[in-house]
Amino acid sequence: QLQLQESGPGLVKPSETLSLTCTVSGVSIATSSSYWGWIRQPPGKGLEWIGNIYESGTTQYNPSLESRVSISVDTSKNQLSLRLSSVTASDTAVYYCGRRNEVDVWGKGTTVIVSS
Amino acid sequence: DIQMTQSPSSLSASVGDRVTITCRASQGIRNDLAWYQQKPGKAPKRLIYGASNLQSGVPSRFSGSGSGTEFTLTISSLQPEDFATYYCLQHNSYPLTFGGGTKVEIK
Numbered sequence: 001q002l003q004l005q006e007s008g009p010g011l012v013k014p015s016e017t018l019s020l021t022c023t024v025s026g027v028s029i030a031t032s033s034s035y036w037g038w039i040r041q042p043p044g045k046g047l048e049w050i051g052n053i054y055e056s057g058t059t060q061y062n063p064s065l066e067s068r069v070s071i072s073v074d075t076s077k078n079q080l081s082l083r084l085s086s087v088t089a090s091d092t093a094v095y096y097c098g099r100r101n102e103v104d105v106w107g108k109g110t111t112v113i114v115s116s
Numbered sequence: 117d118i119q120m121t122q123s124p125s126s127l128s129a130s131v132g133d134r135v136t137i138t139c140r141a142s143q144g145i146r147n148d149l150a151w152y153q154q155k156p157g158k159a160p161k162r163l164i165y166g167a168s169n170l171q172s173g174v175p176s177r178f179s180g181s182g183s184g185t186e187f188t189l190t191i192s193s194l195q196p197e198d199f200a201t202y203y204c205l206q207h208n209s210y211p212l213t214f215g216g217g218t219k220v221e222i223k
Contacts, residue, residue: 037212046203046214046215046216046217047152047160047203047205047214047217048214049205049211049212049213049214052212060210060211061211062211063117063211064211096159096160101207101212102148102150102162102165102166102205102207103150103152103160103162103205104162104165104171106159106160106161107159108158108159109159
């Protein structure tokens with residue numbers, strides 16, 4: 001059964017880099033023929049697509065975040081990663097990883113607070 | 117970017133009511149649309165994909181319709197467990213975009 005689990009620091013200081021990992025179990029990212037992506041949800045607000053990566057390493061990013069975001073895959077660990085630089089309080093959110101553009105499987109999410 | 121306008125933003129309904137939620141795309145997206153249900157503190161759950169295909173395991177009281185720019189999610193008979201927030205997502209072109217959400221509350 002496919003499962004995704006996000007992990008990473010729950011607290012990040014302003015101007016620093018947010019780094020999260022999504023561990024995938026039940027399917028190999030390397031042979032999945034799928035996109036894998038990140039979505040976030042600020043407290044009390046709606047969902048925002050951050051970006052995705054194909055198994056080949058090709059990425060797509062939301063233009064609103066493109067200058068600060070990087071998504072990568074480590075097929076040896078079956079993980080995808082998110083890095084978001086120069087964070088501010090507006091980056092405080094629950095961060096989800098998911099499979100496919102029409103996200104069919106979601107991780108449970110991890111809360112990241114940006115605060116000094 | 118394709119804008120997804122979802123309406124209403126909230127609604128109050130009673131158990132047994134028929135509920136309809138609409139998403140309008142700023143340009144045609146064929147049927148590249150999914151619907152999600154989200155309960156507080158939980159990840160979204162996909163209900164509908166390809167605009168009208170019911171996700172496996174989702175009750176048949178949920179249905180989706182539409183193509184192009186107008187899409188509808190219908191709950192034929194609202195159940196207590198359906199009180200939640202619903203979102204649409206277009207995956208026709210990048211950046212992927214969500215509707216603003218519809219919160220379904222108990223009347």
